[in-house]
Amino acid sequence: MAKRSFLIPGVDKRLLIKDSIKTMPEVSRRRFIAGGASLGALTLLTGCDVIDSSSAEEMLKSVSKFNDAVQAFIFNPDALAPTFPESAITKPFPFNAYYDLDDAPDVDGADWKLEVRGLVDNKKSWALPELYKLPQVTQITRHICVEGWSAIGSWTGTPMRDFLKLIGADTRAKYVWFQCADKDGYNSPLDMRTALHPQTQMTFKYAGDILPRAYGFPMKIRVPTKLGFKNPKYVVSMEVTNDYKGGYWEDQGYNSFSGS
């Protein structure tokens, strides 16, 4: 799997995450603290320099972890995301990524195989025609981006919980961790309760057609109970695990649960 470009070669990513924010890649730290000037505005207001960036950062990180726990606690796996009629679908459904569509992964469906790893009985890889044979359902739900915009779309695919059952996954494990074909290794962890949510889907079609490149061909994980960045596209592998392995945006400071 391609390592994220800003990772130091040879350094175990898990160890990196375990370390404090100070060892985090320069890129994300810079983005986080870049608000020095704006923190200054607060300093002016309070009249003292209580908000020095590193201690504020530590405090915010722990509140975010606390929020993860609160959200996991109040998350009711039986609560279904509202569904909509076809007439409500947003057209065109936006393409959104941290790169242009031209730079989006261009996966060859004939070569592609979904790799299955971790706490599962059957670790066989799945080719696209095999996955297409699994029972599929269609759902029209609202995709909500962490940025605040939202759009309603129609996604068709296999419920994740059916697939987890099929491969004999240990559903007592904490996470399903997805890795993507993006060249800098997009990935994202999904908590098991959400993975087992009836609407969490391995998506193969958008609006009735094979998932186009813009929306994550060949496979997207559609999670209507999570913000968009926790709906990985161009998925190449999934791992059932008890370890928190971080994620592309999660590592940079987005709240990891980010459940709606």
Place this chain on the structure above:
Amino acid sequence: MSSLTVTDEQVSATPAKVIQPAWVRVMHWINALAMILMILSGWQIYNASPLFGFSFPRDYTLGGWLGGGLLWHFAAMWLLMINGLAYLVTGFATGRFRKKLLPITPSGVLHDVRAALTFKLGHADLTVYNYVQRTLYAGIILVGVIIVLSGLGMWKPVQLHWLVSLFGDYPTARYIHFFCMAAICAFLVIHVLLALLVPKSLRAMIIGR
């Protein structure tokens, strides 16, 4: 107005009486801090996907980028919600809301707005709110409740889908959240301006008398 005479009597009878009890002062300033944190981080979040054709200046946003703004917003929300809830409970339980903010009559509001605009509104007794104050304070409490509810709806649109439906849909809740913020900012400007015009009201909110 007849209340003016009552007011004067009250002042001379009890010159050193507490105008703002300690719980009001503590909660007021915690709320002020929480609101400023929520507004500045909210502007950062807004800038990630602006609803209108403008962004907030970077220097007046908190967090450095969207992720940082969200961390601030979802940290300060606890301060705002817990303090706000305690304020509402205490306000109702002690009868403060009823005693200080009611009644609000249209004729009273009209009279005091006219008096305020012609600089004839008296501030002899700070323990009694005039109709302009009553309207603004009751109004901003309502706005505070709506901004928290719309915010909760946006934070948990699946778990709290009924709350989102109350506002219409998700994008509408977002607009309502924004307009409540705008109302709070407008209130903040007027509120601070008036407090500076009547400095003893500011003193009362700090030392109580």
